[in-house]
Amino acid sequence: MSRLLTRRGLIGGGLAIGAGGLLSGCDRLGESPAFRKILSCGEAMNRHAQRLLTDRNALAREFSASDISPFFRGNGSQNPGTGGYPEHAAAGFANWRVRVSGLVARPLTLSMAQIRSMPKRSQITRHDCVEGWSAIGKWTGVPLSLLLDQAGLSDRARFVVFRCADQIGGAPYYESIDLIDALHPQTIMAWALNDALLPIRNGAPLRLRVERQLGYKHAKYVQAIEAVATLDGIGLGKGGYWEDRVDYEWYAGI
Amino acid sequence: MASAVDKIGTGPGRPLALRHRLSTRIWHWSNALAVFVLLMSGLMIFNAHPRLYWGQSGANFDRAWLQIGSDETQGYLKIGNRRWDTTGVLGRWNDANGVAQRRAFPHWATIPSTYNLALARRWHLTFAWLFAFGLLCFMVRAFWNRHVARDLSFTRDELSPRALWRDTANHLRLRFDHGPRYNLLQKASYILVIFALLPLLIFTGLAMSPGMNAAWPWLIDIFGGRQSARSIHFIIAAMIAGFIAVHLLLVLLAGPIRGIGAMITGRELRR
Numbered sequence: 254m255s256r257l258l259t260r261r262g263l264i265g266g267g268l269a270i271g272a273g274g275l276l277s278g279c280d281r282l283g284e285s286p287a288f289r290k291i292l293s294c295g296e297a298m299n300r301h302a303q304r305l306l307t308d309r310n311a312l313a314r315e316f317s318a319s320d321i322s323p324f325f326r327g328n329g330s331q332n333p334g335t336g337g338y339p340e341h342a343a344a345g346f347a348n349w350r351v352r353v354s355g356l357v358a359r360p361l362t363l364s365m366a367q368i369r370s371m372p373k374r375s376q377i378t379r380h381d382c383v384e385g386w387s388a389i390g391k392w393t394g395v396p397l398s399l400l401l402d403q404a405g406l407s408d409r410a411r412f413v414v415f416r417c418a419d420q421i422g423g424a425p426y427y428e429s430i431d432l433i434d435a436l437h438p439q440t441i442m443a444w445a446l447n448d449a450l451l452p453i454r455n456g457a458p459l460r461l462r463v464e465r466q467l468g469y470k471h472a473k474y475v476q477a478i479e480a481v482a483t484l485d486g487i488g489l490g491k492g493g494y495w496e497d498r499v500d501y502e503w504y505a506g507i
Numbered sequence: 508m509a510s511a512v513d514k515i516g517t518g519p520g521r522p523l524a525l526r527h528r529l530s531t532r533i534w535h536w537s538n539a540l541a542v543f544v545l546l547m548s549g550l551m552i553f554n555a556h557p558r559l560y561w562g563q564s565g566a567n568f569d570r571a572w573l574q575i576g577s578d579e580t581q582g583y584l585k586i587g588n589r590r591w592d593t594t595g596v597l598g599r600w601n602d603a604n605g606v607a608q609r610r611a612f613p614h615w616a617t618i619p620s621t622y623n624l625a626l627a628r629r630w631h632l633t634f635a636w637l638f639a640f641g642l643l644c645f646m647v648r649a650f651w652n653r654h655v656a657r658d659l660s661f662t663r664d665e666l667s668p669r670a671l672w673r674d675t676a677n678h679l680r681l682r683f684d685h686g687p688r689y690n691l692l693q694k695a696s697y698i699l700v701i702f703a704l705l706p707l708l709i710f711t712g713l714a715m716s717p718g719m720n721a722a723w724p725w726l727i728d729i730f731g732g733r734q735s736a737r738s739i740h741f742i743i744a745a746m747i748a749g750f751i752a753v754h755l756l757l758v759l760l761a762g763p764i765r766g767i768g769a770m771i772t773g774r775e776l777r778r
Binding site for chain 1: 543544547552553555556558563564565566567568569615618619620621623624625626628629630631632633634635636713715716717718719720721722723724727733734737
């Protein structure tokens, strides 16, 4: 054996090649459809475990006024420039309409004045972004269960889809949740943040609060709420803008 | 120098001794895989918001105790009010094509190697199950077959200051010929890692889940809030990375062929 090929040299070289190979291997694995199926197991297991082992009606923690973050940053779309949104904003959303439709007995079309005059719930909760940051704010809005009750939710409905005014890369933002979260007492359609009407960066005039999931589920600039039996045929079928495009988890409880 | 094959070959009168049980070996390697994936996908997730805070909440306008960032010319690491230039490694580095990137951890340290939060989360949250249940199974098995009582627990005479001093001195002199028993520092580090650091990683991880926060509010209280849990998660991950570095170094110094071979086959040449 050549003296250049010492044991330590071999091991060191082997480790370097191994590490490099592992890394490019991980990238290739992450792109393979079969392996992505395995990587998706985590989401299903996390969803089933949380749904099965924890109280489905557990409330997210509510904080006191002194915990409120001094500034609640926006993320994603911060000011939709399309679909007539600038005109609506200029008019103080006086002409904004929210449609509640799909698998309901009585579809509704509501103005913001009507929504703000409905029974309201206020909650000081922590918003957790998938990126890692958190902010605490006081949200006020109408419980989603109340809207769905008024519209007469059908027994066939399994999901609620939220259609938004903002577009990212030309495609409209949308999100969806199941009925466990839709009928949860803290799930509200919020129109105020920290006792002021919702700022545009945070989703004016109306956004979803689904407190036990990550921020991207909390659809902003909501124009339509639709009860459906399946998510097939909506968007690209995975239940949300980011779910469709970059494969974010549909269940974002973790 | 004798080749590795010659050394492993069993000569007459050199029987093989059982060094590691099957459960230990299976867990060691499944955990090595899980920790490797979790550390590197975790660094990619960190890249999505390379700032750490204490307390319940924290975002860009709040004070971060640790931050990896960049300006026009350099990458930096900031802890408290101190700032280090880390250009080339943290904050600002060149990717595989030589293009300057302004992300916290470099491409060679993350899974995937390019910025992809969704995919990194898929890796992380799937391998977390292998990690958590692997650890649980190992713990149950290690108590059951008395691995903990026999091999990991301290004996009374081991805990004397003199024994502690002798073991530390042996390590500093790089003398690792300790026979079939684990030595004091070895036991202490294995106990710390297996029974404190690894479980804490699982629980601080769960404490970041908004679903778990609603279901188990006491969990997040233990760590002092979600952003504190995130900070502790990161600090312990760094300690585990440190443990792995020392572990690999000691394996190399103490005889890698024998050590790695024993962790694969379970058997080791008697000395």
